[in-house]
Amino acid sequence: MGFGSLRVRATIGSTWTNSISPDSAWTSYLLPIKRAIRPTEDFDAGDIATVTVELIYL
Incomplete structure (x- = not known):
């Protein structure tokens, strides 16, 4: 991973792997929500979600 990104497993209802x-x-990390996940979980821009994020160690 480059530029300080970290590999993670994210869960909202659906689970997927991605990089933060x-x-x-903002002194924080950004987690993109994959396009395939957004309609499944009924998310739109500006929505607030509770997400579980687990680091994946390589």
């Missing part, structure tokens, strides 16, 4: 990337402006 550091966001220095």
